[in-house]
Amino acid sequence: MKDILYNCRKATFLIEKKNLTTISVREQVELKIHLAACSVCKLYQQQSSFINQMVKKHLVKEASQIGSLDNHFKEDLANKIKVKMADEDH
Amino acid sequence: MSVNQNQVVKETENIILAPAEWVNNYADFLYKYAVVRVNDDEIAKDLLQETFFSALKGISNFKGESSERTWLVAILKHKIIDHYRNASRMRSKSITNESTEDEFFEKGNGHWNRENRPTEFSSVSNELQEKEFALILKKCIKKMPALWSAVFTLKHIDEEETDYILQEMKISSANFWVIIHRSKLNLRACLQKNWL
CATH class of the missing domain: 1.10.1740.10 (RNA polymerase sigma factor, region 2, helix turn helix motif)
Structure with a gap:
Protein backbone atom coordinates (compact mmCIF):
# COMPACT_ATOMS: atom_id res chain seq x y z
CA MET A 1 0.00 0.00 0.00
CA LYS A 2 2.75 2.37 0.95
CA ASP A 3 4.37 1.57 -2.34
CA ILE A 4 1.61 2.88 -4.59
CA LEU A 5 0.95 5.89 -2.42
CA TYR A 6 4.16 7.49 -3.47
CA ASN A 7 4.93 5.66 -6.66
CA CYS A 8 4.00 7.64 -9.75
CA ARG A 9 5.56 5.06 -12.07
CA LYS A 10 3.13 2.46 -10.82
CA ALA A 11 0.21 4.88 -10.77
CA THR A 12 0.69 5.92 -14.39
CA PHE A 13 1.01 2.26 -15.36
CA LEU A 14 -2.36 1.55 -13.75
CA ILE A 15 -3.89 4.60 -15.44
CA GLU A 16 -2.90 3.24 -18.85
CA LYS A 17 -4.02 -0.27 -18.06
CA LYS A 18 -7.35 0.94 -16.74
CA ASN A 19 -7.93 2.87 -19.96
CA LEU A 20 -7.89 -0.33 -21.98
CA THR A 21 -9.02 -3.11 -19.69
CA THR A 22 -10.27 -3.78 -16.17
CA ILE A 23 -7.85 -3.65 -13.26
CA SER A 24 -8.29 -5.50 -9.97
CA VAL A 25 -10.32 -3.97 -7.14
CA ARG A 26 -7.16 -3.64 -5.09
CA GLU A 27 -5.46 -1.78 -7.93
CA GLN A 28 -8.50 0.46 -8.33
CA VAL A 29 -8.39 1.43 -4.66
CA GLU A 30 -4.64 2.02 -4.72
CA LEU A 31 -4.93 4.20 -7.79
CA LYS A 32 -7.79 6.19 -6.33
CA ILE A 33 -5.84 6.90 -3.18
CA HIS A 34 -2.76 7.88 -5.15
CA LEU A 35 -4.70 10.24 -7.40
CA ALA A 36 -6.41 11.89 -4.44
CA ALA A 37 -3.00 12.85 -3.16
CA CYS A 38 -0.99 13.41 -6.34
CA SER A 39 -1.96 16.34 -8.54
CA VAL A 40 0.81 15.60 -11.06
CA CYS A 41 -0.56 12.14 -11.82
CA LYS A 42 -4.07 13.58 -11.95
CA LEU A 43 -2.86 15.94 -14.63
CA TYR A 44 -1.16 13.02 -16.37
CA GLN A 45 -4.46 11.14 -16.36
CA GLN A 46 -6.28 14.08 -17.93
CA GLN A 47 -3.65 14.53 -20.60
CA SER A 48 -3.53 10.83 -21.35
CA SER A 49 -7.29 10.75 -21.96
CA PHE A 50 -7.03 13.89 -24.04
CA ILE A 51 -4.38 12.24 -26.22
CA ASN A 52 -6.63 9.19 -26.67
CA GLN A 53 -9.49 11.45 -27.58
CA MET A 54 -7.40 13.30 -30.17
CA VAL A 55 -6.16 10.02 -31.64
CA LYS A 56 -9.76 8.85 -32.06
CA LYS A 57 -11.02 12.11 -33.42
CA HIS A 58 -8.21 13.07 -35.78
CA LEU A 59 -6.12 10.01 -36.54
CA VAL A 60 -8.70 7.24 -36.77
CA LYS A 61 -11.13 9.22 -38.87
CA GLU A 62 -8.45 10.88 -40.86
CA ALA A 63 -8.74 8.47 -43.77
CA SER A 64 -11.54 10.55 -45.23
CA GLN A 65 -9.24 13.55 -45.45
CA ILE A 66 -6.33 11.84 -47.13
CA GLY A 67 -6.03 12.75 -50.78
CA SER A 68 -6.60 10.09 -53.40
CA LEU A 69 -3.80 8.50 -55.37
CA ASP A 70 -2.58 10.38 -58.40
CA ASN A 71 -3.70 9.03 -61.74
CA HIS A 72 -0.21 8.42 -62.96
CA PHE A 73 0.47 6.03 -60.11
CA LYS A 74 -2.85 4.28 -60.69
CA GLU A 75 -2.32 3.79 -64.43
CA ASP A 76 1.12 2.46 -63.77
CA LEU A 77 -0.18 0.03 -61.18
CA ALA A 78 -3.06 -1.09 -63.40
CA ASN A 79 -0.55 -1.83 -66.18
CA LYS A 80 1.67 -3.86 -63.88
CA ILE A 81 -1.35 -5.91 -62.86
CA LYS A 82 -2.26 -6.53 -66.51
CA VAL A 83 1.26 -7.73 -67.24
CA LYS A 84 1.16 -10.08 -64.27
CA MET A 85 -2.25 -11.40 -65.32
CA ALA A 86 -0.91 -12.14 -68.78
CA ASP A 87 2.04 -13.96 -67.24
CA GLU A 88 -0.25 -16.09 -65.09
CA ASP A 89 -2.24 -17.08 -68.18
CA HIS A 90 0.76 -18.54 -69.91
CA MET B 1 -36.66 -22.96 -61.48
CA ILE B 95 17.94 1.66 -30.61
CA THR B 96 19.66 0.34 -27.56
CA ASN B 97 17.94 2.55 -25.07
CA GLU B 98 14.46 1.21 -25.78
CA SER B 99 14.44 -0.22 -22.31
CA THR B 100 16.22 2.56 -20.49
CA GLU B 101 14.33 2.04 -17.33
CA ASP B 102 13.77 5.46 -16.10
CA GLU B 103 13.91 8.60 -18.00
CA PHE B 104 10.66 9.72 -16.36
CA PHE B 105 10.84 8.64 -12.74
CA GLU B 106 13.33 8.70 -9.91
CA LYS B 107 15.03 5.35 -9.59
CA GLY B 108 14.21 4.41 -6.02
CA ASN B 109 10.86 5.87 -5.11
CA GLY B 110 9.17 6.18 -8.50
CA HIS B 111 8.45 9.89 -8.21
CA TRP B 112 8.29 11.98 -11.37
CA ASN B 113 11.70 13.47 -11.97
CA ARG B 114 11.92 17.20 -12.28
CA GLU B 115 12.66 17.17 -16.00
CA ASN B 116 9.71 15.07 -17.10
CA ARG B 117 7.02 15.98 -14.63
CA PRO B 118 3.79 16.80 -16.50
CA THR B 119 2.81 20.43 -16.68
CA GLU B 120 -0.30 21.86 -18.31
CA PHE B 121 -0.39 21.73 -22.11
CA SER B 122 -0.89 25.00 -23.91
CA SER B 123 -4.58 25.27 -24.63
CA VAL B 124 -6.24 23.36 -27.44
CA SER B 125 -9.50 25.17 -27.71
CA ASN B 126 -10.70 25.17 -31.29
CA GLU B 127 -10.85 22.89 -34.30
CA LEU B 128 -7.82 24.45 -35.97
CA GLN B 129 -5.66 24.06 -32.88
CA GLU B 130 -6.85 20.49 -32.54
CA LYS B 131 -5.71 19.75 -36.07
CA GLU B 132 -2.29 21.23 -35.37
CA PHE B 133 -2.12 19.26 -32.16
CA ALA B 134 -2.98 16.08 -34.08
CA LEU B 135 -0.21 16.82 -36.55
CA ILE B 136 2.38 17.00 -33.78
CA LEU B 137 0.87 13.90 -32.24
CA LYS B 138 1.49 12.06 -35.50
CA LYS B 139 5.09 13.19 -35.61
CA CYS B 140 5.58 12.06 -32.03
CA ILE B 141 4.15 8.61 -32.84
CA LYS B 142 6.56 8.35 -35.75
CA LYS B 143 9.52 9.20 -33.54
CA MET B 144 8.89 6.33 -31.14
CA PRO B 145 10.74 3.02 -31.43
CA ALA B 146 9.07 1.04 -34.21
CA LEU B 147 7.68 -1.69 -31.98
CA TRP B 148 6.10 0.91 -29.73
CA SER B 149 4.46 2.83 -32.52
CA ALA B 150 3.25 -0.45 -34.04
CA VAL B 151 1.65 -1.56 -30.77
CA PHE B 152 0.26 1.90 -30.12
CA THR B 153 -1.22 2.09 -33.62
CA LEU B 154 -2.72 -1.39 -33.46
CA LYS B 155 -4.36 -0.66 -30.11
CA HIS B 156 -5.41 2.96 -30.40
CA ILE B 157 -5.93 3.47 -34.13
CA ASP B 158 -6.92 0.02 -35.33
CA GLU B 159 -8.62 -0.71 -32.03
CA GLU B 160 -7.56 -4.34 -32.28
CA GLU B 161 -8.11 -6.87 -29.51
CA THR B 162 -5.11 -7.17 -27.18
CA ASP B 163 -4.84 -10.94 -27.78
CA TYR B 164 -4.61 -10.36 -31.51
CA ILE B 165 -1.76 -7.89 -31.02
CA LEU B 166 0.14 -10.25 -28.71
CA GLN B 167 -0.17 -12.99 -31.26
CA GLU B 168 0.71 -10.97 -34.34
CA MET B 169 3.59 -9.02 -32.80
CA LYS B 170 4.80 -12.04 -30.82
CA ILE B 171 5.08 -10.25 -27.50
CA SER B 172 4.07 -11.29 -23.99
CA SER B 173 1.19 -9.72 -22.14
CA ALA B 174 3.57 -8.18 -19.58
CA ASN B 175 5.63 -6.71 -22.40
CA PHE B 176 2.49 -5.38 -24.07
CA TRP B 177 1.49 -3.38 -20.97
CA VAL B 178 4.99 -2.05 -20.51
CA ILE B 179 4.93 -0.83 -24.12
CA ILE B 180 1.47 0.72 -23.71
CA HIS B 181 2.67 2.56 -20.60
CA ARG B 182 6.02 3.62 -22.01
CA SER B 183 4.64 4.77 -25.32
CA LYS B 184 2.06 7.00 -23.66
CA LEU B 185 4.67 8.49 -21.29
CA ASN B 186 6.83 9.11 -24.31
CA LEU B 187 4.05 10.66 -26.40
CA ARG B 188 2.89 12.89 -23.60
CA ALA B 189 6.43 14.15 -23.00
CA CYS B 190 6.95 14.71 -26.72
CA LEU B 191 3.73 16.74 -26.89
CA GLN B 192 4.68 18.78 -23.87
CA LYS B 193 7.97 19.61 -25.54
CA ASN B 194 6.59 20.37 -29.01
CA TRP B 195 3.09 21.71 -28.51
CA LEU B 196 3.77 25.33 -27.70
Whole structure:
Protein backbone atom coordinates (compact mmCIF):
# COMPACT_ATOMS: atom_id res chain seq x y z
CA MET A 1 0.00 0.00 0.00
CA LYS A 2 2.75 2.37 0.95
CA ASP A 3 4.37 1.57 -2.34
CA ILE A 4 1.61 2.88 -4.59
CA LEU A 5 0.95 5.89 -2.42
CA TYR A 6 4.16 7.49 -3.47
CA ASN A 7 4.93 5.66 -6.66
CA CYS A 8 4.00 7.64 -9.75
CA ARG A 9 5.56 5.06 -12.07
CA LYS A 10 3.13 2.46 -10.82
CA ALA A 11 0.21 4.88 -10.77
CA THR A 12 0.69 5.92 -14.39
CA PHE A 13 1.01 2.26 -15.36
CA LEU A 14 -2.36 1.55 -13.75
CA ILE A 15 -3.89 4.60 -15.44
CA GLU A 16 -2.90 3.24 -18.85
CA LYS A 17 -4.02 -0.27 -18.06
CA LYS A 18 -7.35 0.94 -16.74
CA ASN A 19 -7.93 2.87 -19.96
CA LEU A 20 -7.89 -0.33 -21.98
CA THR A 21 -9.02 -3.11 -19.69
CA THR A 22 -10.27 -3.78 -16.17
CA ILE A 23 -7.85 -3.65 -13.26
CA SER A 24 -8.29 -5.50 -9.97
CA VAL A 25 -10.32 -3.97 -7.14
CA ARG A 26 -7.16 -3.64 -5.09
CA GLU A 27 -5.46 -1.78 -7.93
CA GLN A 28 -8.50 0.46 -8.33
CA VAL A 29 -8.39 1.43 -4.66
CA GLU A 30 -4.64 2.02 -4.72
CA LEU A 31 -4.93 4.20 -7.79
CA LYS A 32 -7.79 6.19 -6.33
CA ILE A 33 -5.84 6.90 -3.18
CA HIS A 34 -2.76 7.88 -5.15
CA LEU A 35 -4.70 10.24 -7.40
CA ALA A 36 -6.41 11.89 -4.44
CA ALA A 37 -3.00 12.85 -3.16
CA CYS A 38 -0.99 13.41 -6.34
CA SER A 39 -1.96 16.34 -8.54
CA VAL A 40 0.81 15.60 -11.06
CA CYS A 41 -0.56 12.14 -11.82
CA LYS A 42 -4.07 13.58 -11.95
CA LEU A 43 -2.86 15.94 -14.63
CA TYR A 44 -1.16 13.02 -16.37
CA GLN A 45 -4.46 11.14 -16.36
CA GLN A 46 -6.28 14.08 -17.93
CA GLN A 47 -3.65 14.53 -20.60
CA SER A 48 -3.53 10.83 -21.35
CA SER A 49 -7.29 10.75 -21.96
CA PHE A 50 -7.03 13.89 -24.04
CA ILE A 51 -4.38 12.24 -26.22
CA ASN A 52 -6.63 9.19 -26.67
CA GLN A 53 -9.49 11.45 -27.58
CA MET A 54 -7.40 13.30 -30.17
CA VAL A 55 -6.16 10.02 -31.64
CA LYS A 56 -9.76 8.85 -32.06
CA LYS A 57 -11.02 12.11 -33.42
CA HIS A 58 -8.21 13.07 -35.78
CA LEU A 59 -6.12 10.01 -36.54
CA VAL A 60 -8.70 7.24 -36.77
CA LYS A 61 -11.13 9.22 -38.87
CA GLU A 62 -8.45 10.88 -40.86
CA ALA A 63 -8.74 8.47 -43.77
CA SER A 64 -11.54 10.55 -45.23
CA GLN A 65 -9.24 13.55 -45.45
CA ILE A 66 -6.33 11.84 -47.13
CA GLY A 67 -6.03 12.75 -50.78
CA SER A 68 -6.60 10.09 -53.40
CA LEU A 69 -3.80 8.50 -55.37
CA ASP A 70 -2.58 10.38 -58.40
CA ASN A 71 -3.70 9.03 -61.74
CA HIS A 72 -0.21 8.42 -62.96
CA PHE A 73 0.47 6.03 -60.11
CA LYS A 74 -2.85 4.28 -60.69
CA GLU A 75 -2.32 3.79 -64.43
CA ASP A 76 1.12 2.46 -63.77
CA LEU A 77 -0.18 0.03 -61.18
CA ALA A 78 -3.06 -1.09 -63.40
CA ASN A 79 -0.55 -1.83 -66.18
CA LYS A 80 1.67 -3.86 -63.88
CA ILE A 81 -1.35 -5.91 -62.86
CA LYS A 82 -2.26 -6.53 -66.51
CA VAL A 83 1.26 -7.73 -67.24
CA LYS A 84 1.16 -10.08 -64.27
CA MET A 85 -2.25 -11.40 -65.32
CA ALA A 86 -0.91 -12.14 -68.78
CA ASP A 87 2.04 -13.96 -67.24
CA GLU A 88 -0.25 -16.09 -65.09
CA ASP A 89 -2.24 -17.08 -68.18
CA HIS A 90 0.76 -18.54 -69.91
CA MET B 1 -36.66 -22.96 -61.48
CA SER B 2 -35.96 -19.41 -62.51
CA VAL B 3 -35.58 -18.40 -58.85
CA ASN B 4 -32.90 -21.03 -58.44
CA GLN B 5 -31.08 -19.81 -61.46
CA ASN B 6 -31.09 -16.26 -60.12
CA GLN B 7 -29.58 -17.42 -56.89
CA VAL B 8 -26.79 -19.18 -58.66
CA VAL B 9 -26.04 -16.11 -60.72
CA LYS B 10 -25.99 -13.97 -57.60
CA GLU B 11 -23.67 -16.34 -55.83
CA THR B 12 -21.22 -16.42 -58.65
CA GLU B 13 -21.38 -12.66 -58.90
CA ASN B 14 -20.28 -12.49 -55.30
CA ILE B 15 -17.26 -14.64 -55.75
CA ILE B 16 -16.06 -13.33 -59.07
CA LEU B 17 -12.72 -11.61 -58.86
CA ALA B 18 -11.94 -8.93 -61.39
CA PRO B 19 -8.25 -8.02 -61.07
CA ALA B 20 -8.39 -5.73 -64.07
CA GLU B 21 -10.77 -3.52 -62.12
CA TRP B 22 -8.96 -3.64 -58.79
CA VAL B 23 -7.10 -0.38 -59.17
CA ASN B 24 -10.25 1.39 -60.25
CA ASN B 25 -12.41 -0.03 -57.54
CA TYR B 26 -10.16 -0.34 -54.51
CA ALA B 27 -6.81 1.44 -54.90
CA ASP B 28 -7.85 4.69 -53.20
CA PHE B 29 -9.63 2.95 -50.38
CA LEU B 30 -6.77 0.55 -49.66
CA TYR B 31 -4.17 3.28 -49.97
CA LYS B 32 -5.95 5.43 -47.39
CA TYR B 33 -6.34 2.45 -45.12
CA ALA B 34 -2.59 1.88 -45.28
CA VAL B 35 -1.51 5.51 -44.95
CA VAL B 36 -3.40 5.97 -41.68
CA ARG B 37 -1.61 2.94 -40.28
CA VAL B 38 1.94 3.25 -41.53
CA ASN B 39 2.05 7.02 -41.46
CA ASP B 40 4.09 7.18 -44.68
CA ASP B 41 2.99 7.80 -48.25
CA GLU B 42 5.66 5.79 -50.07
CA ILE B 43 5.40 2.78 -47.77
CA ALA B 44 1.62 2.83 -48.17
CA LYS B 45 1.97 2.75 -51.97
CA ASP B 46 4.42 -0.14 -51.79
CA LEU B 47 2.10 -2.10 -49.53
CA LEU B 48 -0.80 -1.44 -51.88
CA GLN B 49 1.14 -2.78 -54.84
CA GLU B 50 2.30 -5.83 -52.89
CA THR B 51 -1.29 -6.45 -51.83
CA PHE B 52 -2.52 -6.60 -55.42
CA PHE B 53 0.38 -8.82 -56.50
CA SER B 54 -0.15 -11.23 -53.62
CA ALA B 55 -3.86 -11.27 -54.36
CA LEU B 56 -3.17 -12.18 -58.00
CA LYS B 57 -0.97 -15.06 -56.93
CA GLY B 58 -3.55 -16.18 -54.42
CA ILE B 59 -6.59 -16.01 -56.64
CA SER B 60 -7.07 -19.76 -56.53
CA ASN B 61 -7.17 -19.59 -52.71
CA PHE B 62 -10.08 -17.19 -52.75
CA LYS B 63 -13.05 -19.13 -51.48
CA GLY B 64 -15.69 -16.52 -51.97
CA GLU B 65 -16.51 -16.47 -48.27
CA SER B 66 -16.15 -12.71 -48.22
CA SER B 67 -16.46 -9.90 -50.69
CA GLU B 68 -13.60 -9.06 -52.99
CA ARG B 69 -12.95 -5.91 -51.02
CA THR B 70 -12.91 -7.63 -47.62
CA TRP B 71 -10.53 -10.20 -49.03
CA LEU B 72 -8.15 -7.51 -50.30
CA VAL B 73 -8.30 -5.64 -46.98
CA ALA B 74 -7.35 -8.85 -45.16
CA ILE B 75 -4.31 -9.25 -47.40
CA LEU B 76 -3.32 -5.63 -46.86
CA LYS B 77 -3.66 -6.06 -43.09
CA HIS B 78 -1.16 -8.90 -43.23
CA LYS B 79 1.22 -6.72 -45.23
CA ILE B 80 0.93 -3.94 -42.67
CA ILE B 81 1.63 -6.29 -39.76
CA ASP B 82 4.64 -7.68 -41.66
CA HIS B 83 5.85 -4.15 -42.14
CA TYR B 84 5.50 -3.42 -38.41
CA ARG B 85 7.40 -6.59 -37.56
CA ASN B 86 10.23 -5.88 -39.97
CA ALA B 87 10.52 -2.28 -38.90
CA SER B 88 10.70 -3.16 -35.23
CA ARG B 89 13.28 -5.85 -35.90
CA MET B 90 15.44 -3.53 -37.96
CA ARG B 91 15.20 -0.51 -35.77
CA SER B 92 15.52 -2.19 -32.41
CA LYS B 93 19.08 -3.08 -33.41
CA SER B 94 19.98 0.56 -33.57
CA ILE B 95 17.94 1.66 -30.61
CA THR B 96 19.66 0.34 -27.56
CA ASN B 97 17.94 2.55 -25.07
CA GLU B 98 14.46 1.21 -25.78
CA SER B 99 14.44 -0.22 -22.31
CA THR B 100 16.22 2.56 -20.49
CA GLU B 101 14.33 2.04 -17.33
CA ASP B 102 13.77 5.46 -16.10
CA GLU B 103 13.91 8.60 -18.00
CA PHE B 104 10.66 9.72 -16.36
CA PHE B 105 10.84 8.64 -12.74
CA GLU B 106 13.33 8.70 -9.91
CA LYS B 107 15.03 5.35 -9.59
CA GLY B 108 14.21 4.41 -6.02
CA ASN B 109 10.86 5.87 -5.11
CA GLY B 110 9.17 6.18 -8.50
CA HIS B 111 8.45 9.89 -8.21
CA TRP B 112 8.29 11.98 -11.37
CA ASN B 113 11.70 13.47 -11.97
CA ARG B 114 11.92 17.20 -12.28
CA GLU B 115 12.66 17.17 -16.00
CA ASN B 116 9.71 15.07 -17.10
CA ARG B 117 7.02 15.98 -14.63
CA PRO B 118 3.79 16.80 -16.50
CA THR B 119 2.81 20.43 -16.68
CA GLU B 120 -0.30 21.86 -18.31
CA PHE B 121 -0.39 21.73 -22.11
CA SER B 122 -0.89 25.00 -23.91
CA SER B 123 -4.58 25.27 -24.63
CA VAL B 124 -6.24 23.36 -27.44
CA SER B 125 -9.50 25.17 -27.71
CA ASN B 126 -10.70 25.17 -31.29
CA GLU B 127 -10.85 22.89 -34.30
CA LEU B 128 -7.82 24.45 -35.97
CA GLN B 129 -5.66 24.06 -32.88
CA GLU B 130 -6.85 20.49 -32.54
CA LYS B 131 -5.71 19.75 -36.07
CA GLU B 132 -2.29 21.23 -35.37
CA PHE B 133 -2.12 19.26 -32.16
CA ALA B 134 -2.98 16.08 -34.08
CA LEU B 135 -0.21 16.82 -36.55
CA ILE B 136 2.38 17.00 -33.78
CA LEU B 137 0.87 13.90 -32.24
CA LYS B 138 1.49 12.06 -35.50
CA LYS B 139 5.09 13.19 -35.61
CA CYS B 140 5.58 12.06 -32.03
CA ILE B 141 4.15 8.61 -32.84
CA LYS B 142 6.56 8.35 -35.75
CA LYS B 143 9.52 9.20 -33.54
CA MET B 144 8.89 6.33 -31.14
CA PRO B 145 10.74 3.02 -31.43
CA ALA B 146 9.07 1.04 -34.21
CA LEU B 147 7.68 -1.69 -31.98
CA TRP B 148 6.10 0.91 -29.73
CA SER B 149 4.46 2.83 -32.52
CA ALA B 150 3.25 -0.45 -34.04
CA VAL B 151 1.65 -1.56 -30.77
CA PHE B 152 0.26 1.90 -30.12
CA THR B 153 -1.22 2.09 -33.62
CA LEU B 154 -2.72 -1.39 -33.46
CA LYS B 155 -4.36 -0.66 -30.11
CA HIS B 156 -5.41 2.96 -30.40
CA ILE B 157 -5.93 3.47 -34.13
CA ASP B 158 -6.92 0.02 -35.33
CA GLU B 159 -8.62 -0.71 -32.03
CA GLU B 160 -7.56 -4.34 -32.28
CA GLU B 161 -8.11 -6.87 -29.51
CA THR B 162 -5.11 -7.17 -27.18
CA ASP B 163 -4.84 -10.94 -27.78
CA TYR B 164 -4.61 -10.36 -31.51
CA ILE B 165 -1.76 -7.89 -31.02
CA LEU B 166 0.14 -10.25 -28.71
CA GLN B 167 -0.17 -12.99 -31.26
CA GLU B 168 0.71 -10.97 -34.34
CA MET B 169 3.59 -9.02 -32.80
CA LYS B 170 4.80 -12.04 -30.82
CA ILE B 171 5.08 -10.25 -27.50
CA SER B 172 4.07 -11.29 -23.99
CA SER B 173 1.19 -9.72 -22.14
CA ALA B 174 3.57 -8.18 -19.58
CA ASN B 175 5.63 -6.71 -22.40
CA PHE B 176 2.49 -5.38 -24.07
CA TRP B 177 1.49 -3.38 -20.97
CA VAL B 178 4.99 -2.05 -20.51
CA ILE B 179 4.93 -0.83 -24.12
CA ILE B 180 1.47 0.72 -23.71
CA HIS B 181 2.67 2.56 -20.60
CA ARG B 182 6.02 3.62 -22.01
CA SER B 183 4.64 4.77 -25.32
CA LYS B 184 2.06 7.00 -23.66
CA LEU B 185 4.67 8.49 -21.29
CA ASN B 186 6.83 9.11 -24.31
CA LEU B 187 4.05 10.66 -26.40
CA ARG B 188 2.89 12.89 -23.60
CA ALA B 189 6.43 14.15 -23.00
CA CYS B 190 6.95 14.71 -26.72
CA LEU B 191 3.73 16.74 -26.89
CA GLN B 192 4.68 18.78 -23.87
CA LYS B 193 7.97 19.61 -25.54
CA ASN B 194 6.59 20.37 -29.01
CA TRP B 195 3.09 21.71 -28.51
CA LEU B 196 3.77 25.33 -27.70
